Amino acid sequence: MKLGIIGKPQAGKTTVFNAACGQQENVGDFSKAVHRALVTVPDERLEVLAGLVSPKKITYAQIEFVDAPGFSGKGKDARAFEIHEDLRQADAFLMVVDAFSEDSSPESDVQSLIDEMILLDQTLVESTIDKRSRKAKLTGDKSETRKLEVLARCLEVLEQEKPLLECDLAPDEEKLLRGYQFLSQKPLLVVINIGEDEIDKAQSVYDKYSRFVEEGKRELAVICGRIEMELVGLEDEERTEFLKDLGIEKPAVEKVIEKSYFLLGLISYLTAAEPEVRAWTIERGDTAQKAAGVIHSDIERGFIRAEVTAYNDYIEYKTLPAIKAAGKQRLEGKEYIVADGDVILFRFNV
């Protein structure tokens, strides 16, 4: 999964990037540099499983964060502004909003960034419709008609100054548009970046902006980027202690990852074989066969069955013979819908 960090200039994007990724990039220098980092998704279930099967290694799921120059934050006044290609490839955006400086205005910042995304998408949709309809006329290609229809619906939504997230697209329609990487179609995690002296008011700040939240479309997190960034050098335990003293119940990185998983409807299933205990990220609702493809396309193609044990059963019965004796290992077929924390062994044939 790839998360793109966007926001107005000097909103604290790089600060939040440092906090979430444990990095030490310069902040406040207007450098427009691109930063990337891979972050391990914390999952203590893997450590517990490793205690049972003594693997050679544990492999956690990873998320890529990209902090790249993106938006002017001038909303509808933004003209011909190009955003970094890396941001277009993101699965979701993490929108950092300044709520720490004296003259900050989080509400209108969020709105102007969304407006800017809408504007950029509108320009792209218009030119695409233009090009494609001319081509369709010339070649008489009917397969273009469907795409043009969907694009026309998108344009309607954008012209009403609404993001494409609001355009109720069927999965196959979404697929038709995937290649365009429209910005306002991406799920959004709004990160309200509060000042050090506001930490004890985090909950009321959250409540104040909670209307941004819309399931599967937008989530909200309130963090203090600067404090969290200053704590990245500390050992885990020390950091947790420090955060607790400050009244922060969870480090920013965990909040951000948790909310992005929720936003994107992602879950993890686990494998616990001899050499490696590992977490694999899939979408909620994925079938066993599709989930197998995350490991290798051969396993998806040659899928025979999945041997599935719920995580809680696995740690209760501890060994495969005991799990089987208790009847806790299920044999599931292609269409089985994988649950979060399923411990799975795939049988396949290529």
Ligand SMILES: Nc1nc2c(ncn2[C@@H]2O[C@H](COP(=O)(O)OP(=O)(O)OP(=O)(O)O)[C@@H](O)[C@H]2O)c(=O)[nH]1
């Ligand atoms: N007081 C306070 N200052 C912050 C906080 N987060 C960021 N800042 C300050 O805001 C300034 C900008 O921070 P950056 O992280 O560089 O912001 P940015 O969005 O990456 O900026 P550009 O990449 O130049 O657009 C720096 O001087 C930070 O120290 C915060 O939580 N509290």
Ligand SMILES: [Mg+2]
């Ligand atoms: Mg920056």
